[in-house]
Structures are given as structure tokens and as C-alpha cells.
Amino acid sequence: MVDWSDLASFGQGVAEGIGSAAAGTVKGVAALAKAGESLATDPAARDAAYAKAKDAVTAATAFGEDALADPAGTAAAVYRNAQNAVGAAYTAADRFAQTATPEQWGQVVGQGTFYAGTAVVGGEAADAAGIGEAAGGAGAADEAVVAADGAAVAVDEGAAAVGDAAAAAKATDAGARADAIPCSAPSAVASCPLAAANPGLGPDVAAESGFSTVARVAELKDAIPPAQQGRITMAVGLAEDANGAQQVLVGTSEPMGYLRPGVTLNPGEILARGQGHAEENIVNLAQQNGLNLLEVGATRPIYPSCASLIESAGATPVTPLKVP
Amino acid sequence: MIMVSRAQFDRFERNAELAFLARLGGYLSARHPAFLPRFAPPVQAQIVAMMVARARRAGATWQSTIALFCDLMEAVAPNFHRDPELAATIGSPDPESDPRIRSLADRVDARVWAQAERNRSDLDLYVPPELDHAPVAERIAAALPVILWDRVPAAAAGRLATRATELARRLGFESLEDAPLAVAAWRTLYAGAGDSDARRSWAADIIDLGVPARQRLAALRLRIMIDHRRRA
Numbered sequence: 247m248v249d250w251s252d253l254a255s256f257g258q259g260v261a262e263g264i265g266s267a268a269a270g271t272v273k274g275v276a277a278l279a280k281a282g283e284s285l286a287t288d289p290a291a292r293d294a295a296y297a298k299a300k301d302a303v304t305a306a307t308a309f310g311e312d313a314l315a316d317p318a319g320t321a322a323a324v325y326r327n328a329q330n331a332v333g334a335a336y337t338a339a340d341r342f343a344q345t346a347t348p349e350q351w352g353q354v355v356g357q358g359t360f361y362a363g364t365a366v367v368g369g370e371a372a373d374a375a376g377i378g379e380a381a382g383g384a385g386a387a388d389e390a391v392v393a394a395d396g397a398a399v400a401v402d403e404g405a406a407a408v409g410d411a412a413a414a415a416k417a418t419d420a421g422a423r424a425d426a427i428p429c430s431a432p433s434a435v436a437s438c439p440l441a442a443a444n445p446g447l448g449p450d451v452a453a454e455s456g457f458s459t460v461a462r463v464a465e466l467k468d469a470i471p472p473a474q475q476g477r478i479t480m481a482v483g484l485a486e487d488a489n490g491a492q493q494v495l496v497g498t499s500e501p502m503g504y505l506r507p508g509v510t511l512n513p514g515e516i517l518a519r520g521q522g523h524a525e526e527n528i529v530n531l532a533q534q535n536g537l538n539l540l541e542v543g544a545t546r547p548i549y550p551s552c553a554s555l556i557e558s559a560g561a562t563p564v565t566p567l568k569v570p
Numbered sequence: 571m572i573m574v575s576r577a578q579f580d581r582f583e584r585n586a587e588l589a590f591l592a593r594l595g596g597y598l599s600a601r602h603p604a605f606l607p608r609f610a611p612p613v614q615a616q617i618v619a620m621m622v623a624r625a626r627r628a629g630a631t632w633q634s635t636i637a638l639f640c641d642l643m644e645a646v647a648p649n650f651h652r653d654p655e656l657a658a659t660i661g662s663p664d665p666e667s668d669p670r671i672r673s674l675a676d677r678v679d680a681r682v683w684a685q686a687e688r689n690r691s692d693l694d695l696y697v698p699p700e701l702d703h704a705p706v707a708e709r710i711a712a713a714l715p716v717i718l719w720d721r722v723p724a725a726a727a728g729r730l731a732t733r734a735t736e737l738a739r740r741l742g743f744e745s746l747e748d749a750p751l752a753v754a755a756w757r758t759l760y761a762g763a764g765d766s767d768a769r770r771s772w773a774a775d776i777i778d779l780g781v782p783a784r785q786r787l788a789a790l791r792l793r794i795m796i797d798h799r800r801r802a
Contacts, residue, residue: 285796286799292796292797293772295796296772296792296793296796299789299792300775300789303785303789316688317782317785318782318783318784318785319687319688319784321782321784321785321788322784322785322787322788323687323788324788325785325788325789325791325792326788326791326792328792329604329788329791329792329795330602330604331604332604332792332795332796333603333604333605333607333608333795333799333801334603334604336604336608336795336799337599337603337604337607337608338603340607341607501610501611501612502610502611504610504720507720
């Protein structure tokens with residue numbers, strides 16, 4: 247059950263919580279991430295969030311003292327607060343999907359499936375993917391509202407934010423020191439040694455379990471807009487966790503996991519973000535999360551360096567290799 | 571004695587600047603998770619660079635002062651420094667600008683901050699300060715490839731800006747200079763979604779001219795965030 251009070255308390259605490267997701271501070275972050283996931287995957291949740299914000303506007307403009315002087319400003323502030331809460335939830339979901347360990351995922355997911363959405367492609371793409379079931383049905387609609395409590399405090403948010411910003415800046419130091427600004431951006435991409443080329447192709451070992459890496463690669467290749475097919479590489483990795491449960495990782499050569507319109511993830515697939523080759527991002531994600539990578543395929547011939555990287559991770563390239 | 575050439579020095583400075591921008595981007599992303607992280611990474615860097623340019627133009631030179639200035643641009647309003655009372659308090663750039671900016675919160679009362687927030691315009695986030703005196707249409711056209719980085723090439727921005735500005739006017743948003751950004755995002759992001767606006771119940775809220783324009787514009791931005799996970 248998502249605790250929507252986390253959205254109500256949107257602000258520094260939540261922001262710090264999101265930033266610390268990679269460090270294992272799951273409480274709060276997980277709830278916020280789950281909220282983002284609900285919004286990303288369930289159209290009803292999105293409508294409910296909007297409706298709740300609208301209700302909050304009605305309440306705030308009817309009873310708030312500030313509303314008497316500036317009802318439109320009060321309403322706009324409530325909507326803006328809701329927008330920030332929703333945006334924070336999406337960001338939490340993105341970061342959680344990128345950094346959480348399997349155990350942390352378990353805490354968020356419960357009996358459902360966590361949809362590792364893309365940070366920059368519209369949420370309505372999720373509709374086409376038919377992954378609404380991940381959000382938990384009717385329960386998610388109840389959960390996916392923008393908290394009225396948060397709307398109530400939004401009226402005062404402007405003034406409070408000033409002091410908050412000033413305090414944060416002062417905490418960073420008064421001078422021009424190079425390290426004055428704390429950096430919270432996760433830097434989790436591991437550099438992996440690249441070795442010699444591997445000329446071989448391995449079997450599609452997971453075909454017997456019902457999932458085919460090669461087939462999924464073909465699906466993704468078809469989904470990439472034709473104009474980009476020769477320039478973008480997407481890769482699929484099959485891995486298993488410590489319990490032997492299979493995980494499908496999807497990587498792209500586009501920065502930070504950007505997915506082109508029309509390219510969607512299937513339920514349960516994990517997006518491997520990063521700045522490297524699609525295959526490299528998959529290897530990194532598997533290593534960061536302790537997953538045992540079994541095989542990797544790609545929509546374009548795999549570079550020898552990537553093939554070597556895949557093999558060094560104990561996995562097998564299952565699609566054609568690029569001739570050096 | 572080690573001699574550092576001008577070229578080497580310039581490179582050091584450039585690297586230091588890039589590192590600072592990256593750290594600042596991380597800082598702002600943590601402080602405001604609904605802002606920068608909702609853009610593609612290259613666009614985030616572009617926005618941070620423009621925010622920093624504005625902070626420097628106001629006289630900020632310390633990293634911490636620049637960070638505060640940028641923070642206030644999101645926490646209060648991207649154009650907070652244009653508020654007459656705040657502008658007077660910030661003053662013209664001089665060697666004392668940093669302490670003046672750092673003490674803004676102590677020296678300016680809540681009424682002024684609220685006033686700045688009421689007059690919030692997001693345009694300053696997406697347009698370089700060099701265009702501050704350009705016509706609004708030109709500034710809108712410059713901002714559109716930033717907020718719709720994956721949908722609107724620069725070559726098409728002018729035409730879209732004209733259309734969006736006209737639609738914003740028809741919707742009663744003419745007093746809100748950044749409204750065409752949200753309107754353009756609305757028309758672009760929902761185009762071809764297989765469902766007409768008329769069938770979307772929320773669209774009725776946006777076009778209801780009986781509701782104040784600022785309220786409707788804020789509602790539109792919320793809906794775009796809900797449906798498309800992005801700022802407009």
C-alpha cells in the first residue's frame with residue numbers, strides 16, 4: 247500500500263530520500279517509487295490523481311484564508327504542488343528501478359510487477375504496453391491520488407521554500423570551494439575491462455523456459471523507428487537472481503535509457519540505463535544488482551569488445567557478432 | 571618552474587566549469603526531483619547552463635551563491651529576480667553581489683516572495699539570457715526545442731510557437747507569457763493519441779474560460795506531468 251503522506255511531505259526530506267535510494271534508504275523512497283509506478287502503469291490512477299488535485303483546489307479555494315485574497319493563485323499553487331509531487335514520484339520510480347537491489351525491489355513490488363519505465367518518454371506509452379495490471383487494480387486507483395494534505399500546505403510553500411533554499415545553500419559553504427555543492431547524483435556505472443574479440447555465437451539457452459532472447463531482440467528491432475534502426479542499438483539480457491528467478495534486462499545505446507516512441511518494455515522487464523553500449527549497460531546493471539547474466543542479444547551486430555565484456559560476465563552473446 | 575600555457579589553463583578552466591555544472595545539476599536534481607530529472611540528460615545540462623548564466627548575470631560568482639540563485643529559480647519562480655523589489659535588493663552586479671544574494675531570504679519578507687511566485691514564468695528556465703530582450707514569440711520558439719527536445723526540432727519551433735501563442739490567446743492565456751509552452755506541449759504530446767481532446771474530461775477544465783487563466787494553466791501542466799512525466 248502506498249503511503250501517500252510521502253507525497254504530502256514533498257520537499258527536502260523526500261528529495262534527500264530519493265537521492266539516497268542507491269544507498270539503501272528504502273523507507274519512503276520505496277513508497278514514492280511505488281506511487282510513480284502506479285501512475286505510470288494505470289490510466290485510472292492518473293485520472294484519480296488529477297481528480298484528487300482538482301478536489302484539493304476546490305477545498306483550498308473555498309476555505310483557505312489566502313484564497314480570499316488570491317483564489318487563482320491559491321489554485322495554481324495547489325496544482326503546482328501536485329505537479330511536483332507527481333514528478334517526484336516518477337523520478338523516484340525511475341531511480342528506484344535503476345538502483346534498487348532485488349531485495350529492495352521485493353519490498354516495493356509485493357505480489358506485483360514493478361514496471362521499470364523510462365524517465366523521458368510519455369506515460370501514455372504505458373497504456374499501449376498493456377501493463378496496467380502491475381499497478382494493483384482498484385487499490386492503485388485509491389492510492390494514486392495527490393494528497394489533499396499536500397495541497398493544503400502548498401499555499402505556504404513559496405515562502406517556506408525560500409528559507410529552505412537559503413539554508414541549503416548556506417550549508418554548502420560560503421566560499422567558492424570546488425566541493426561546496428553536495429553531489430547526489432548516483433554514479434553506479436562500473437567500468438569493466440574489455441578483452442579480446444569473441445567470434446562465436448551461443449545458443450538461446452532460455453528458449454526452453456518460454457522466453458527467447460533472440461525473439462525479444464527481434465521485437466525490439468521492429469519497434470525502433472526505421473529511421474533510427476541503423477543508429478540505435480538495443481540489447482536484451484537474460485539473467486537470474488539468487489533464487490533462480492529469471493529477469494529480463496533491456497538496454498539501449500541511447501543516453502540514460504531513452505526509449506524511442508513505439509518502443510516499450512514488457513511487464514517485468516528492467517531498463518538498463520547508462521552511457522555505454524546497450525550490451526555494456528546490461529552487464530553493468532546485472533553486476534550492480536548481483537544478477538547472474540546468462541545471455542545477451544542485440545539488435546545490431548555485437549562489437550567484439552562488447553562480446554568480450556558479455557563473456558567476462560559469464561554470459562553468452564546469442565545474436566551475430568560484428569566482424570572486427 | 572612549471573609554465574602553464576594559456577591553452578592549458580583554458581582547458582583546466584573549461585573542465586572545472588563542466589564539473590561544476592555537473593555537480594550543480596546533481597544538487598538541483600536532489601533538491602527538486604520533479605524538475606531536472608524529468609528532462610533528458612543533455613537537456614538537463616543545457617537548462618543548468620542557462621540557469622547559471624542567469625545567476626552570473628545577476629552578479630553571483632561563488633558556487634554556493636550560484637546554487638542558491640538556481641535553487642530559488644525553481645523553488646520560487648524562474649523569474650524571481652525580475653520582481654521589482656527583489657531586483658532592487660539584488661542590485662547591480664558588483665563585488666558585494668554574493669553576500670547580497672546569499673542574504674536574500676533574511677532581507678526580503680514573505681510577501682515579496684509570494685508576489686514573485688504569483689508572477690512565475692517558466693520561460694527563463696529554457697531561454698538563454700541573451701534573448702531576454704527579444705520578442706516573446708522568439709523566446710517561445712527558443713524554448714520549445716528544450717521542453718519538447720524529442721519532438722520539436724529547432725527548424726519547426728517558430729511555426730509551432732506561432733500556433734501555440736495564437737491558441738494560448740484564444741484560451742485566455744495572453745497575460746501569461748509562458749503559457750504557449752504548455753499549450754504547445756499539450757498539442758504535441760497528445761496528438762495522435764487516438765482520443766480527441768473533446769473526449770477527455772480534463773480538457774474541459776482547461777478550456778473553461780469561466781475559470782481563471784492561471785488556474786487552468788496550472789491544471790494543464792499537472793495533467794501533462796501525470797500523463798507524460800514531463801514538465802511543460
